[in-house]
Amino acid sequence: MKYFASVEGRTYEIAIDHHGQITVDGVAMAADMQPVSGRHLYSLLLDNTSHEVVLDTDEEGRNLYEVMVAGLRYQVKVQDERSRRLALADRSLKAPSGELAIKAPIPGLVVSVLVELNQEVAEGETLIILEAMKMENELRAPRAGAIREVRTESGAQVALGQVLVTLR
């Protein structure tokens, strides 16, 4: 079975058979992953190198894994051949929209909205000040763009994941 695992902008092609042997981008390796306690902690031996791995999946099960190795955290998207073909085909049909939603990373109170409709913003510019845990947190633009929508206002209580502003 062949999988494509994408992490930090790189995609690894990983073939797995049933006997602990895998190939990664064509290179053979012995792999043995065993659960340790409950469902999240694993011991992974790769050619005798020992790794402890904490694995979480997103609730919706969309083949998206959060993997913690050596204290570092990675988002890994895994596709098999079929789903990869589908995804590639899908992408080629749609024009890239380029729209980006700025969501509340934590529930809290909007202290102020520093941007308005159609305003041009630079990467890193502060868009919203959100108070949570009694501290003010600045939400910044992840890239340059223009404000397409402002969906909140000063004084609003917002929930985790709620869209506050969209960029185009």
Added chain:
Amino acid sequence: MKYFASVEGRTYEIAIDHHGQITVDGVAMAADMQPVSGRHLYSLLLDNTSHEVVLDTDEEGRNLYEVMVAGLRYQVKVQDERSRRLALADRSLKAPSGELAIKAPIPGLVVSVLVELNQEVAEGETLIILEAMKMENELRAPRAGAIREVRTESGAQVALGQVLVTLR
């Protein structure tokens, strides 16, 4: 719902309603038991007194609980009214047999059998020497009696729970 919980030779009559109120031998108490991590560790508040309890049930689910409180371990048998009536009725039908089986408490090798058929033994007398973990363990008579059966022999490998000798 009423339960009879027997532990260390004492039986408590415990009535439980749905609102955290119980009575123990007629005395009312506030009881709140909450699981802490997974299925075995519980926090139990009884009238504001805090207990940490480790609960295990036997595999066969015969209402037998092993309860660890403050480092001490108790076997508790719980019956509801119906099963208690059945058990009492059952007991009144059978004559107490008085037979007692000495089982291997650990898998191991029988080094020697120190008793023979019909031999009278005193409480605490060594019956069998069982080697396990490279140490010799002496299995003693839990009460006085006569040897009814010898079901093993010197040099035998025995499994956990295997009956070695019975007393009458």
Added chain:
Amino acid sequence: MFKKVLVANRGEIAVRILRACEERGLRTVAVYSDADRTALHVRYADEAYRIGPPSPKESYLNIPAIIAAARQAGVDAVHPGYGFLSENADFAQAVLDAGLAWVGPAAEAIRAMGDKVTARQLMIAAGVPVVPGADAGLSDTEAVGVAQEIGYPVLIKASAGGGGKGMRQVNDPADLPRALAAARREAAGAFGDDTIYLEKVITGARHVELQVLADQYGNCIHLGERECSIQRRHQKLIEEAPSVAVPPELRAEMGAIAVRAAQAVGYSNAGTVEFLLDRSGHFYFLEMNTRLQVEHPITEQVTGIDLVKEQLAIASGRKLRWTQADIQIKGHAIECRISSEDPYNSFLPAAGRITSLSEPTGPGVRLESGICAGFEVSLFYDPLLAKLVVWGENRAEAILRMRRALDEYRIGGIHTTIPFHQQVMDSTRFQGGQFDTSFVDGPDGFRLSAAPSQNLTQVAAIAAALAEHERAQLAVILGSPCDEQGLRISPWKQAGRVGGVRSR
């Protein structure tokens, strides 16, 4: 000594205090909000009393509910921990009025040091050096004038402040109005008082604080310093004792001043006098914390003195068991604050359930934790989950040991600051001791590495692919799982069996 003590707090510090009580043979009483029913401190205590819903105002800040629990439980003393009501003079007074002992200084000392403006004035009178700045609360207009006078950069501080809340550094006069407004908002929200004052920013300064212990009979000693310069937005992240910047003579000098500061307010019990230490060895009083400090364990590790037990002894009327000459500093200790914040995402607080937990142990490692597997971390409370403390023969051993202990620490299900601490321990600036309070926040400040090792991304990719493979295999074998439990657990068990073929 007391017989029964109520701990008016939660989390790791409640557990820490309960342990000290337990080791002194005292009966212990916890209080809890509905969010904490199965928290460690509730399970740990001999008795536990519910004091309200999760919101702090209705529970851990709810003075009548806590006093009522203390009365019901029949305790003879209350320990407030840190945070919450620990520096609330009204609470201290309410405890005393209920006929109970207060494990802390007198209400007057709390009040005097609690108002930062009053404290500055008292310290100046006592001959304790303070940071140049305003000696009274300021209006916005006054603030502009004072800032001009002492010179930029300036620091806006809340008079009722603590924990970095309501603080803002201003480098440019143009930014002052907005910063004043933000600081006042935060101060009003956190303390119900928007009085602010200004201090000059001492560039390149370290945060060095002195632990003091004073009994009720005027005896007062210091237990050496803690270096707390690794901060982010005035919140401490890493502390160590002793400080590499404090030679023995300076320790004696700062210690003597710290004792003088404590005595100026008739202090008793444990307290901390915070200073800024500049590059030329001058130091300036910042504030005094009239309570146990989060980072108190590092002082315990290098002195061998259990501060909480000493607090209990002092509060029960015992005399100090030590003179200054008895205090010896041995080895080096470091503390990392492990909190539920995402260091990859501006340290935003994270909430969620702890799905798995492996805690570091072994030689020289001390963990002060408030969590366990299965615990739900909520946004109601401070994100501090645990404090990882190590002792080493010297600073180098302590750093290596901390690195080892951090590597062992696995908290699943929630984002934590562990990766931040790992990278700080690896940084040559930290290892060299070459840092000040701008280490994290400064323009050349420490940044979490965005370029992780290629090897590790490959490991992550393989782990995820193996997990996905087993999940897919299992779907084929089992059809649709029968319930949520089955769905979440079984595939991984299966993964184990299949993956295990090779070695069995």
Added chain:
Amino acid sequence: MFKKVLVANRGEIAVRILRACEERGLRTVAVYSDADRTALHVRYADEAYRIGPPSPKESYLNIPAIIAAARQAGVDAVHPGYGFLSENADFAQAVLDAGLAWVGPAAEAIRAMGDKVTARQLMIAAGVPVVPGADAGLSDTEAVGVAQEIGYPVLIKASAGGGGKGMRQVNDPADLPRALAAARREAAGAFGDDTIYLEKVITGARHVELQVLADQYGNCIHLGERECSIQRRHQKLIEEAPSVAVPPELRAEMGAIAVRAAQAVGYSNAGTVEFLLDRSGHFYFLEMNTRLQVEHPITEQVTGIDLVKEQLAIASGRKLRWTQADIQIKGHAIECRISSEDPYNSFLPAAGRITSLSEPTGPGVRLESGICAGFEVSLFYDPLLAKLVVWGENRAEAILRMRRALDEYRIGGIHTTIPFHQQVMDSTRFQGGQFDTSFVDGPDGFRLSAAPSQNLTQVAAIAAALAEHERAQLAVILGSPCDEQGLRISPWKQAGRVGGVRSR
């Protein structure tokens, strides 16, 4: 210093050694049997190599497999831990022959001390006092004569002995033949050598041992004593340092003799000289353990010296960093051996899966553990699961702290010796320091209380009734659960929800 070290062991001691290597910046290699694929030491190491099936003979005692792993991994040193091959001179030689460093003494020193009869002879020659007894292996007939000569009670010992195996005390001449046979059987089984000898039983003696450290250049010091009198069938259960029975002058005297004993066999690295100390202050050499000892952490806690790091330094050719005058004993340390044995049932070894685990932490607590939640404890290996070690300012604080830490320790799913330790900490004889090696085994020996508090039986009854109630309720609600997972887990989750009604 080395670059990469293989640890030829498992369990808590493998983890302990891996940690020391990690803190010295060395790459680490673990070996494992099939029973230990997910054990802590495998996960902890940088690399891990399978060496065979669960049976020790085929894995952890399998010299060729371990040497092969060392070669494949390219290590430059091997640390044997304790037990298994740690006192096997052939293994030490095989390591050296493979061109690797051996973290331990020379093979000759292991051989000399390994044969207890040879060791006695060497010690007598070096002027070290020994227990009266036979100075050579004995036939059964000779043994009868020697026993008569030295006088009953006598102790039968295996010449190749260790860990209490093959030892038998005989009080009555009539019991000698059977005891000889049993001891020979056990010795043959454990060591492949049934040579035995006899020693007089020193009544009322304490087991006191001295830790020594020696480099490869003839420098040798001692790090004070450990008191290990709390034993059962010659297996240590609880150790402490320092011993209440050893005043400073006696420590110096015993230390000097221990150093002499080590030097008599050209010892280098860490080692332990065991003595019996009688009531009048006379002491007698028992044996020397030519390896790291299980109970080494208590010495580390009171001296501040990391023995494993010193072992590595010595093995790599470094000189001792200390002279005898540098060694200071501070405070008091106690270790409880937590093993999978049932103290309510003759300490029979128990096997099974660890279903839940909460480990003690906090001030003064050090845990050396080889287990984690979900781990399967097998009967293949020593039942030692973990060592709980505490440090206190004095013995009283250490005992109170140990009691506190034991109370916090929850191991679910398997029987452990925790209840035994709790009751010993509560016993006035232990607290008073009034004990000798007969504390557990003697006719008036310590017995686990069979009369637990009525209050606790009631709590147990209530807990079980509540659990049964929720299980019954759930059966009504859900019908038959859908799979084994659901059956085992869901009822308890439900129990939580229902039981939680009151406080939510």
